[in-house]
Amino acid sequence: MSASASGNRTAEARRYTWRVVDIVVASVIGVACAVIFLVWNIGYELPSSLLGPLLPGLGGLLAGPWLIAGVIGGLVVRKPGAAIYTELLAAVISALVGNRWGPLTIVSGLVQGLGAEIVLAIFLYRAFGPAVAALSGAAAGLAAGVNDSLVWYAAADGAFKAIYIVSTTVSGAVVAGLGGWAVVRALAATGALGRFAAGRDVARRV
Template sequence: MTAQHTDPATDAPTETGDPADADRRSPYRWRVIDVVVASVLAVASGLIFVLWNIASNPISAPLSALLPGLQALVGGGWLFAGVLTALVVRKPGAALFGELIAAVVSALVGNQWGVLTLESGLVQGLGAEIVFAVFLYRRWNLPVALLAGAVSGLALAINDLILWYPGSASAFSTIYVVSAIVSGVLLAGLLPWAVVRGLASTGALSRFAAGREARGRKSAAPREAAAR
């Protein structure tokens, strides 16, 4: 007979008590620890959004003066929450949850966009969420993270052009879209992926698949070195 154990994250019985086994059997089910960690990441990201609301202005103004539309290069600073949360939690809805909660925090603290911050968070979170959904929530590598950041940047650009720059010239719109995508790739794709890799290597994500993958890489390294 197989021993029954209780998963401390969900209080649900499992056959082995191994979180990896629970993930394999229910890859789309949110655990209690998923909700808690996703909320912590989202709130922390929202506080960074608040700081970026202030810090981005001295950067975006010169960029706009240099080449109108180039100011979208700062947009990635409001996009990383969704990708970061998704890369850690790896559950359906994680990207949307992370980006939207971060936007709520930013709006509650106060910014110049008011309630439209929530609409932006929803659109940008959906952009990243669509990418992870296309890969059936089973691919969490660097290329997928970069693509999620890029699509989130595209969503930001389209939303901004509709809300804030209606009737813009095609040259401005093109520059704005390309700049937002580049920013999304770097700040919302590459940066969260590097942060998750760093956290996983410390053991902080041991209850998540990202942490187990890091342990696997560490254990494989000595074997590969010995084989050479």
């Protein structure tokens, strides 16, 4: 094996290996998003009461804020497992603090994080633009919709489930995906992500 090939393999392995700073920042993102979850656990009730009567299942459009942790974590850390870790951590904190969904919140966090993670993995953790962010958020929303339909709405009819799953997917793409991408861009512009590729990407464009 040539020195060049060995060096390339080493660099590739390093690109996928978590650093201490990755763990710290991913944890901070998870905790910050947990605060969003806790606020939205209450805040969603009013818009939900307005959307429900319009069309059963349309309440899935409100899922986005609960999906954003995985997208932001994945876009910032850019390492395997980042989306799952941040989404799951935020869900665990939400469950521990207390909400109406209890321990099943953790299951939701795992499923949603996995949805976001799968898309980033498909692109080999090399693409992090708005389109990929939207797809990642949409996958998280799709996972959330399917999980909720099985766990919370098992007795609902097919039309409700279809509308709900489409709604969570759209909310995931727009709110969590594009919204998460915008949040990362804004953070990078402040210099807070200078030790990450996400921060350097923005710096190069300025």
